[in-house]
Amino acid sequence: IYVLDPNLLKPDMKQLLxxxxxxxxxxxxxxxxxxxxxxxxxxxxxxKSDRSELxxxxxxxxxxxxxxxxxxxxxxxxxxxxxxxxxxxxRSKKNA
Numbered sequence: 001i002y003v004l005d006p007n008l009l010k011p012d013m014k015q016l017l018x019x020x021x022x023x024x025x026x027x028x029x030x031x032x033x034x035x036x037x038x039x040x041x042x043x044x045x046x047x048k049s050d051r052s053e054l055x056x057x058x059x060x061x062x063x064x065x066x067x068x069x070x071x072x073x074x075x076x077x078x079x080x081x082x083x084x085x086x087x088x089x090x091r092s093k094k095n096a
Contacts, residue, residue, distance in 0.1 A: 008061045016057060020050040028080050032073050036084075040077045045070060 006013075026048075029036045033046025047055065059069050 004058065004061060010057055013054075013057055016050070016054045020054050023050070028077060032077055034073075034077050036077075036081055040081060041074050045073050047073065 025031070028034075031048055031051050033048070034040060034043050055069075059072075064072065
């Protein structure tokens with residue numbers, strides 16, 4: 001298992017974490033500025049500013065390109081959307 005070495009993070013990472021965790025954490029779609037009801041990969045990503053700041057600090061350590069960063073957000077939103085749709089379909093079958 002790969003684990004990010006915390007020593008590679010910038011010293012201001014604690015401030016970024018505190019800033020983000022001082023507010024309510026929203027559903028992933030809202031955090032990323034995505035409309036769940038539209039095709040994910042056709043949308044422009046608009047992550048919350050504190051989310052973006054924190055994620056970019058980690059993406060920098062990982063050496064991700066802008067394209068890889070977009071793909072990460074889209075992939076996470078796709079996974080969550082698919083999981084929610086599956087849960088909803090199972091719930092519908094159960095109630096039928």
